[in-house]
Amino acid sequence: MENMVNYDPSFAEEVFRDVDAGDEIKMCMNCGVCAGSCPLREHMDYPPRQIFGLIRAGKREEVLSSKAIMLCTSCYTCVVKCPRNIPVMDVMHGLAHYALKQGYVPRKDTASFGKEFWKQVYRLGRIDEKDLPRRVFFSGGLVEGIKAMLNFMDIGLRLMLHHRMKLLPERKIKGVKSLQKMLDKAEGLGKGGAAA
Ligand code: SF4
Ligand code: SF4
Structure with a gap:
């Protein structure tokens, strides 16, 4: 029991409820195909798969202040490749808009x-x-x-x-x-x- 990671579901619930397309993350199986195919992955602090993992782990500050959500160029690659048909790009844009509404300023x-x-x-x-x-x-x-x-x-x-x-x-x-x-x-x- 000592080694168990404590997950905080409150941020994930906030994302599912308040972020455009945020509830699509529920279907993510963490395979990493989106991250592997994103042409901007080297410039992102956290590629899409990791962003979704951080949301589940309750890392609100890391996600909303991340460079990655502001960098997405809508190239659509991740959407085409995702085996679960998750509109990754829409989630990234949803998070960016939400971060701006919450007062986070892009770097x-x-x-x-x-x-x-x-x-x-x-x-x-x-x-x-x-x-x-x-x-x-x-x-x-x-x-x-x-x-x-x-x-x-x-x-x-x-x-x-x-x-x-x-x-x-x-x-x-x-x-x-x-x-x-x-x-x-x-x-x-x-x-x-x-x-x-
Ligand atoms: S490709 Fe789809 S299922 Fe795989 S990690 Fe990305 S969003 Fe999740
Ligand atoms: S749509 Fe955005 S997140 Fe998806 S592969 Fe293109 S740049 Fe990366």
Whole structure:
């Protein structure tokens, strides 16, 4: 009995009840396929399987302040691969929204990436793979920016060599104004404009 781990079910109950898609976690069998297939796993402090385990273990602070829940890019890989058909991505987004509502602030690097990402989508209707990292790298200051650029220079050059990244700046998509209208509307709905 001495070696028994004490699990606290209160946080899991909170997640099942209050987080969008949170009750889907009940079906998780902890196989780890989602974590193994997530392209961002190396950048996450806890991959999805571990996040679900922490929820069951009652680790509220670790989960809601984790970088992982803010990093999910909605690539859908985990959803396709999960043998239990759990919408892992929806749970991760549900947790991110819930964490923000509870007053948790995304970490500086995640926050500046998100801010620059959305600014660029709004302005161009697409992402410029050169400009986005450059802006994120230099958001921490000149020296940090130069260090990061040197670290990633090799990858950038190889991407350009294989025509995966253009040398010239990306142009706006056709109909960017319509996209901006939709995004403005969505922002209004998010702030409760729909109820008005
Ligand atoms: S792949 Fe599905 S069942 Fe396996 S750990 Fe991830 S969420 Fe759970
Ligand atoms: S949807 Fe999110 S959690 Fe799932 S594999 Fe993609 S980045 Fe990872």
